[in-house]
Amino acid sequence: MGSExxxxxxxxxxxxxxxxVFIGGPMIASMYLSxxxxxxxxxxxxxxxxxxxxxxxxxxxxDVLSNxxxxxxxxxxxxxxxxxAISVLLLRAIPGISFFRTAFYLPSIFGxxxxxxxxxxxxxxxxxxxxxxxxxxxxxxxxxxxxxxSSDSNWAKPAVIxxxxxxxxxxxxxxxxxxxxxxxxxxxxADIDGASSFRKFFSVTFPTIxxxxxxxxxxxxxxxxxxxxxxxxxxxxxxxxxxxLMVHLYNNAFEYxxxxxxxxxxxxxxxxxxxxxxxxxxxxxxxxYYESK
Amino acid sequence: MNQxxxxxxxxxxxxxxxxxxxxxxxxxxxxISATVIFMIPLAxxxxxxxxxxxxxxxxxxxxxxxxxxxxxxxxxxTSFPMVRYAFNSTIIVFFNMVFVTISSFIVAYGFxxxxxxxxxxxxxxxxxxxxIPEQVTLVPQFLMxxxxxxxxxxxxxxxxxMFGAAFNIFLxxxxxxxxPRELDESAYIDGCNSFQxxxxxxxxxxxxxxxxxxxxxxxxxxxxxxxxxxxxxxPNKFPLQLGLxxxxxxxxxxxxxxxxxxxxxxxxxxxxxLFAFLQQYIMAGIKLGGSVxx
Numbered sequence: 379m380g381s382e383x384x385x386x387x388x389x390x391x392x393x394x395x396x397x398x399v400f401i402g403g404p405m406i407a408s409m410y411l412s413x414x415x416x417x418x419x420x421x422x423x424x425x426x427x428x429x430x431x432x433x434x435x436x437x438x439x440x441d442v443l444s445n446x447x448x449x450x451x452x453x454x455x456x457x458x459x460x461x462x463a464i465s466v467l468l469l470r471a472i473p474g475i476s477f478f479r480t481a482f483y484l485p486s487i488f489g490x491x492x493x494x495x496x497x498x499x500x501x502x503x504x505x506x507x508x509x510x511x512x513x514x515x516x517x518x519x520x521x522x523x524x525x526x527x528s529s530d531s532n533w534a535k536p537a538v539i540x541x542x543x544x545x546x547x548x549x550x551x552x553x554x555x556x557x558x559x560x561x562x563x564x565x566x567x568a569d570i571d572g573a574s575s576f577r578k579f580f581s582v583t584f585p586t587i588x589x590x591x592x593x594x595x596x597x598x599x600x601x602x603x604x605x606x607x608x609x610x611x612x613x614x615x616x617x618x619x620x621x622x623l624m625v626h627l628y629n630n631a632f633e634y635x636x637x638x639x640x641x642x643x644x645x646x647x648x649x650x651x652x653x654x655x656x657x658x659x660x661x662x663x664x665x666x667y668y669e670s671k
Numbered sequence: 672m673n674q675x676x677x678x679x680x681x682x683x684x685x686x687x688x689x690x691x692x693x694x695x696x697x698x699x700x701x702x703i704s705a706t707v708i709f710m711i712p713l714a715x716x717x718x719x720x721x722x723x724x725x726x727x728x729x730x731x732x733x734x735x736x737x738x739x740x741x742x743x744x745x746x747x748x749t750s751f752p753m754v755r756y757a758f759n760s761t762i763i764v765f766f767n768m769v770f771v772t773i774s775s776f777i778v779a780y781g782f783x784x785x786x787x788x789x790x791x792x793x794x795x796x797x798x799x800x801x802x803i804p805e806q807v808t809l810v811p812q813f814l815m816x817x818x819x820x821x822x823x824x825x826x827x828x829x830x831x832x833m834f835g836a837a838f839n840i841f842l843x844x845x846x847x848x849x850x851p852r853e854l855d856e857s858a859y860i861d862g863c864n865s866f867q868x869x870x871x872x873x874x875x876x877x878x879x880x881x882x883x884x885x886x887x888x889x890x891x892x893x894x895x896x897x898x899x900x901x902x903x904x905x906p907n908k909f910p911l912q913l914g915l916x917x918x919x920x921x922x923x924x925x926x927x928x929x930x931x932x933x934x935x936x937x938x939x940x941x942x943x944x945l946f947a948f949l950q951q952y953i954m955a956g957i958k959l960g961g962s963v964x965x
Binding site for chain 1: 676677678679680681684695698699701702705706709710711712713715716719727728729730731732774777778780781782785786787790793796797800802803804805806807808809810811812813814815817831833834835840865890893894895896897900901911912913915916919928931932934935936938939942943946950
């Protein structure tokens, strides 16, 4: 038996080492750094809560915080609703369904700079018929003059959300199997009772798939709070329209070398994400249905 | 009438009557228009990559280039270090795939097969690390790697993969748990030690999950931006995504949009090829959608 315990430690040792060196240790260091002024060149200097005070009195922080909230409160619900709507359309096996499923999934495999650069050009607003990107080009075909997107303070954030929505396919991959698991018998029973499609969806289908909906909502909230690459590649004309907490952290740590300030920001982000996850968990009790209950 | 009954052929489609017929027509109209909306960005950019720069941003949109400018795909090699960047990306992706798959698999095996009073607790710790946002560890990790003199090398981008990744460990452990222990035991009686059981018995049965983890790893590192942005400053070491970013960063000097489009499209090909190659496997989850219901 002693040998089994030894083998356990042996096999999981890479994780223990990796956790200590790359996660646990850095977390403690980050906590310490957040109370110091450290610019890499001169030794860290203990300044107490100054970084946190400076953070909350920094106008830029409130800008990026409200931008991030906008992406979370507008982008995440749109993502979940669109994902659900498309999944419902894709559920029934009809001729050509594999093609449709592939078409909706495909955009989600493109995630890097390349596709965002292209989106940046697709969103080119165009002035006087010059430099018109795809979106406003299409809108002009139906007689609508498109907005200025990134160059307009009201449209810069929706532009980012639009681009993110194109990658909804990853969530479809999770929602579709969940929809397929909805009990056929329950749906038929509801049919016999004369329930409308609408009623069937909210009384039978939705409760069954609610754990999957909860899962993608949680993941989307966390990922949106950490959003970085989209505002970096598709920034507003004024970056304060689009920058997120993560961009603010990157700028401070790796452009201005304010390591202490950046660490304090990281912990504020950690706290905000934690609070949101807990709120989400709390409300989940009210609408997420688990079979075992 | 069950509205989710699969329809297997066009012939069967034609037999539909009344309400069912109209519903299916509406469904096809919705599906086709949504598909067009989802695919138009790709169509526009592919067409743009074959246009002269002046033609890309014109209205009305020309879907078929008036002159096919195939040179865009040649120019990206001559006026942009495409080969260099693609090679750098390949190096980073390859080592991450190999390291993270092997290390996560070994750790997952430990959690799945060896009893220890702390097994459950530590496995919970693995799951908890998924919840720790990486921005908290970003700054100290950077300071550590710069103290080691690893900045501007690939080591900070590769070495952490040698110690497993929480999500992969989780997926692989769940998969190994489904393999009957009797297989291990009979191999043990035949004289295999625990490592041989891992490589000869467990690993061949875990090919599906190994492929899944491989795909995730490939896509993550091929698209990774923050890591290379922080750690690499020498343009010769840039992976493709960072190379494209730096090219775009000098936007004032770049007017050859056709070439930029061609280079960006090319950067999308590897994930696309991997998807096409393993499509059957990836879409297996989606396939469930049609067959389970009847």
